[in-house]
Amino acid sequence: MQTGQNVIDRIEETVIATLLGLMTLVTFANVIARYVFNSSILWALELTLFMFGWLVLLGASYAVKKRAHLGVDAIINMLSAPARRALGLISVACCLAFSLLLLKGAYDYWAVFADLPPTSGRWFPTGLDWDARSQSFYEVNDVPMIAPLRFLEDLINYGEEYEKIPKVIPYLVLPVSMLLLTFRFAQAAVAIWRGESDRLVASHEVEDDLETARARQGEDD
Incomplete structure (x- = not known):
């Protein structure tokens, strides 16, 4: 179980790092093309926007896993341990309900593009809703179709060729990210229920930085 969890974590971290690296590479290439060769990569901006969307949406669930979302715990810290745990369960229940609604909406929005x-x-x-109108023929504006995705033409577009990437590809992140977000909130709920934690957020970056600064100052003295 732990090995499987580590594999999922590594895949998630690799995808996020890859997206960030590709965004930097594509943007840099477009700058060079524009200011050095007086040209531009027409699809660079749209591709960067898609990758940024993937980065943000996948990063939301990753931040839940790392308990890195910003939160205010001034009142929580004043409460007893049972009260903190009770509030933690209430807050994670609200987050789970919200993420499930997001998951439904994300799937419904993406499904029509996937036929x-x-x-x-x-x-x-x-x-x-089997009567919903398929929108699998919808394409993005600029990013051209690539050969490895040609199988989608027969799979969801009834043999018709795509000139641009079909929207089903970039929008796939919507249900995937919301499913991951729901899964991470469920993990947090289990941790709070078991008493391994008493809150969703444990972000004390400022306090940690101050402690690090004091330690370094002590070493210098």
Whole structure:
């Protein structure tokens, strides 16, 4: 179980680092093309925006895992341990409910681009809407189609060729990231229930930095 969790963590961290590196590389290449060769990479801006969206959405669940989201715990620290745990359970329950709503909305938005039926029901899934109009033919504005993705033409576009990347690819991050976010909140809920933690957020970066600065100052003295 721990090995599987480590593999998931490593994949998540690798994807985030790769996205950040590719964003830097594409932006740098576009700057060189514009100011050195008096040209531009037409699809660079759109691709960078997509990668930034992936980075932010995947990073949200990663921050939950690392308990790195910003939070105010001045009142929580004044409470007893049972009270902190109770409030922690209430807060994680709210976050789980919210993430489940986001997951439903994300899947419903993406499904039509994948030629899949979205769910029915306004707030909670009540079934699948098989009458929803497919939007699998929708393409992005600038990023050209690449050969490894040509299989999507037969899979979801009824054999019609894509000139640009279909929207199903960049928008895939929506259900994936919301599923990860829900999973991370569920992990946090289990940790609080077991007494391994009493809150969702444990960010004390300023205090940690001050302690580090004091330690270094002590070494210098």
